[in-house]
Amino acid sequence: MKRTIAFLAVVLIGAVSCQPKQENSTTVENEPVKKEEVIDPSYNPEAKIQELGITLSEPSPPVANYVNAVRVGNLIFLAGKGPLKPDGNNITGKVGDNLSIEEGYEAARITGINQLSVLKGELGNLNKVKRVVKVKGMVNAAPDFTDHPKVINGYSDLMVAVFGERGKHARAAVGMGSLPSNIAVEIEMIVEVQD
Numbered sequence: 001m002k003r004t005i006a007f008l009a010v011v012l013i014g015a016v017s018c019q020p021k022q023e024n025s026t027t028v029e030n031e032p033v034k035k036e037e038v039i040d041p042s043y044n045p046e047a048k049i050q051e052l053g054i055t056l057s058e059p060s061p062p063v064a065n066y067v068n069a070v071r072v073g074n075l076i077f078l079a080g081k082g083p084l085k086p087d088g089n090n091i092t093g094k095v096g097d098n099l100s101i102e103e104g105y106e107a108a109r110i111t112g113i114n115q116l117s118v119l120k121g122e123l124g125n126l127n128k129v130k131r132v133v134k135v136k137g138m139v140n141a142a143p144d145f146t147d148h149p150k151v152i153n154g155y156s157d158l159m160v161a162v163f164g165e166r167g168k169h170a171r172a173a174v175g176m177g178s179l180p181s182n183i184a185v186e187i188e189m190i191v192e193v194q195d
Contacts, residue, residue, distance in 0.1 A: 003154075011060040013072055018086035026114075032079070036043055038128055040165065041165065042163075043147075043164045045129060045162050045166075047129055048162050048163075048164075049109075052162070053163060054113055054116070054162075055086075056113065056119075057086065057117050058117070059118040059121045060114070061077075061112070063180075065108050065160045068121075069119070069122045071193075072088055073131070074130070074193055074194070074195065075191070075192055076190070076193055077113055077188075077190050078118055078191065078192065079184065079188060080119065080186040080188040081111050081187060082111055082183035082184075082185065083106075083107035083111045083114075084110070084172070086164060090183045090184075091094075091106070091110065091183065092181065092182040092183055092185075093140070093182065094140050094142050094145075095139055095140065095141050095144030095151055095185075096141050097142040097144070097145075097146065099184055101150050102152070104184055104185065105150065105151055105154035106154060106186045107135065107151075107184035108151055108152050108153070108155040108187065109154035109155065109157070111154075111155055111186070112154065113150040116162065116185065123169070124165075126162070129163060129191055129194075130165050130166065131169075131191070132163060132191055132192075133170065133191060133192050134161050134169055134170045134171065134189065135152070135169050135170070135171045135187060135188070135189050136172045136174075136183060136187065136189075137151070137155055137171065137172065137173045137187045137189045138174055138175075138176045138179060138185060138186045138187065139174070139184070140174050140176055140178060140179040140183060140184050140186075141176065143177075146175075147149060148175050151173070151185065152173035155185075156169070156171060156178060
């Protein structure tokens with residue numbers, strides 16, 4: 001009888017220790033649900049552009065058989081733009097060769113201003129922008145250059161400066177062996193807009 005009780009005790013202890021722990025399922029159930037960021041509806045990108053001293057221009061026409069922007073539902077897909085300065089000249093060259101990171105950053109910022117001009121032309125008012133969704137930045141870079149994000153920050157920093165939390169976006173920053181007309185950067189963007 002003692003042996004039977006001892007045997008049953010060992011079997012019960014083993015059965016209990018082999019049971020899956022409930023901690024994991026409890027932890028998952030108790031994890032906080034991520035809430036969507038609350039974006040200040042009173043934030044005014046139009047006023048911010050004036051405050052930053054930025055002058056938007058008439059968007060430059062496409063240089064080939066395409067359009068500057070395509071709207072699909074509440075998304076606007078902006079074609080790639082480059083660093084066309086107000087004097088009509090592009091910033092050209094390879095970052096890491098004859099352009100510094102700082103010069104590349106400025107080229108990306110100017111490209112951002114050009115994209116804002118396109119966006120304003122499409123929407124009439126930048127307050128209709130709900131969110132900058134995605135940015136793809138291409139850097140005309142020397143083969144051994146690896147700081148592409150530091151260059152495209154010129155664009156990203158501008159979007160956040162203009163749109164605040166709405167300007168934070170997903171992004172790619174990649175190097176290219178060459179870009180059209182030897183421009184320093186080409187950047188495209190996807191934006192969500194309000195009806």
